[in-house]
Amino acid sequence: MAYHQNEFEVIREFADLGPSFGYVCQRLDPEGVASRTQAALTAGILGALWSPSEVAVDPRWLLRKIPEFLTERYGVKFRFGTAVHSIDLPKIDAGMETWTADTAIVCAGDDFETLYPESFTGSGISRCKL
Numbered sequence: 001m002a003y004h005q006n007e008f009e010v011i012r013e014f015a016d017l018g019p020s021f022g023y024v025c026q027r028l029d030p031e032g033v034a035s036r037t038q039a040a041l042t043a044g045i046l047g048a049l050w051s052p053s054e055v056a057v058d059p060r061w062l063l064r065k066i067p068e069f070l071t072e073r074y075g076v077k078f079r080f081g082t083a084v085h086s087i088d089l090p091k092i093d094a095g096m097e098t099w100t101a102d103t104a105i106v107c108a109g110d111d112f113e114t115l116y117p118e119s120f121t122g123s124g125i126s127r128c129k130l
Contacts, residue, residue: 001033001040001048008046015049025051084108084115 002008015027113120
């Protein structure tokens with residue numbers, strides 16, 4: 001949905017070019033938006049981009065379901081709330097435990113300086129809140 005002219009120009013451009021790249025989409029005027037959904041704030045809306053392939057998912061539901069899916073489908077094991085102290089595959093030291101794994105994916109959130117402090121120190125990266 002576009003409430004500013006620059007947003008609407010992006011929608012217009014994508015609606016014009018998208019179909020040539022295989023995207024089924026259409027530009028909607030304010031009346032078209034109102035006819036498709038009651039969830040849109042129509043005051044001041046310039047238009048929107050509509051596509052039959054768009055899907056809206058509740059992120060809270062999705063965050064619960066992704067670990068379940070990965071566990072059931074691929075046997076992925078999750079350890080939430082556990083700080084990893086070192087990784088030297090196949091050995092992973094975490095909390096009071098040591099695990100073995102062929103592959104490890106660490107999702108540390110914004111705490112990237114604890115596991116690899118030497119990489120963080122020389123990286124030029126600084127924390128910020130957006």
